[in-house]
Amino acid sequence: NAGVTQTPKFQVLKTGQSMTLQCAQDMNHNSMYWYRQDPGMGLRLIYYSASEGTTDKGEVPNGYNVSRLNKREFSLRLESAAPSQTSVYFCASSEVGVGEQYFGPGTRLTVT
């Protein structure tokens, strides 16, 4: 089992460019999440999907969109990147109603 995989590992964007971060899990989990981690801020939830076909905003959704493509895959899109979106992005998955989440290795994004 690969667990949770994320692509790419690193990305540099110019302000205004768009990109999609990909996430896939092979644990048959219903719920998936996108977080960002910034220095001194911990992990903050951007969007989550409790089950296939549903998505909900988290704490910091502005500037992002998500797609739950199927049960395995949950993508995060930046339509017009801004320097404030420079961060490390983590995808996670879990069973519904269970706190334990499994995280991917992260994507380090720099917006110049």
Added chain:
Amino acid sequence: DQQVKQNSPSLSVQEGRISILNCDYTNSMFDYFLWYKKYPAEGPTFLISISSIKDKNEDGRFTVFLNKSAKHLSLHIVPSQPGDSAVYFCAGLPTGANNLFFGTGTRLTVIP
């Protein structure tokens, strides 16, 4: 407003001694609290959890204590090992929710 707080950004402990990491919360409606460990360039990994109806949970060298009246939890690591050096995040799972609220993390350094 941060619902889960870790007020100590860092902690250094000698190998073999006890490490105590602290976490406070402001919302009484958490069902579970969890601790995650994070190494550089990796995603967080689940360490141990505690239900809000318990006051202690133990797993090997790791014990989590919950003091509901003080809205405080702590993670004890005994004995501490150099491989425990990492950033530790506490997180709370609100009642009826799927998403976790994370603290800002404490960097533990275990000195050989």
